Amino acid sequence: MEFGNSSAPSTxxxxxxxxxxxxxxxxxxxxxxxxxxxxxxxQALFGFQTIAxxxxxxxxxxxxxxxxxxxxxxxxxxxxxxxxxxxIYHRVVGPSRLSWHTxxxxxxxxxxxxxxxxxxxxxxMFTVILMxxxxxxxxxxxxxxxxVFLSGLWCxxxxxxxxxxxQSAAH
Numbered sequence: 001m002e003f004g005n006s007s008a009p010s011t012x013x014x015x016x017x018x019x020x021x022x023x024x025x026x027x028x029x030x031x032x033x034x035x036x037x038x039x040x041x042x043q044a045l046f047g048f049q050t051i052a053x054x055x056x057x058x059x060x061x062x063x064x065x066x067x068x069x070x071x072x073x074x075x076x077x078x079x080x081x082x083x084x085x086x087x088i089y090h091r092v093v094g095p096s097r098l099s100w101h102t103x104x105x106x107x108x109x110x111x112x113x114x115x116x117x118x119x120x121x122x123x124x125m126f127t128v129i130l131m132x133x134x135x136x137x138x139x140x141x142x143x144x145x146x147x148v149f150l151s152g153l154w155c156x157x158x159x160x161x162x163x164x165x166x167q168s169a170a171h
Contacts, residue, residue: 025098028090032090085109089106
C-alpha cells in the first residue's frame with residue numbers, strides 16, 4: 001500500500017478546503033445581506049417614481065422634465081436589477097458551486113448598482129426642484145450637486161480609503 005501517492009486529500013488539505021468554503025459562504029452571506037439593506041430603499045424609490053407619473057401635476061411638467069424623470073426611473077430599474085442579481089445568481093448556480101469568482105461577480109454587481117442609482121436620484125432631483133421652483137438653472141445645479149455628492153460618498157470616498165489602505169500595507 002502506497003501512502004504518499006494517495007489521491008485523497010490529507011487531513012490538513014481537507015481542513016484548508018473546509019476553511020475556504022466557510023470563508024466563501026461568509027462572503028456570499030455578506031453580499032446578500034448588503035443587497036438586503038439596499039433593496040428596500042430601491043424598491044420604495046421605484047414605487048414613488050412610478051406613482052409620480054400618475055400624479056396630475058406630472059402632465060404640467062415640460063416634456064424634457066418628464067423625460068428626465070422617466071430616464072431616472074430607468075436608472076433605478078437597472079440599479080434594482082444589479083442589486084438583486086447576486087442572490088439570484090447564487091440560487092441558480094447553487095451554493096455547492098460557490099467560488100471566489102461567484103463572490104467577485106456578486107461584489108462587482110453590487111458596486112455597479114451604485115452608479116445608476118446616483119444617476120436616477122440626480123435626475124429625480126432635477127424633476128422635483130423644477131416642480132418646486134420652476135427654475136431650470138436651479139434644477140440643473142441641484143442635479144449636478146446631487147450627483148457629485150452621491151458619487152463622492154459612494155465612489156470617491158471608499159476608493160480613496162482603499163488606496164490609502166493598500167499604500168499603508170505596502171510600506
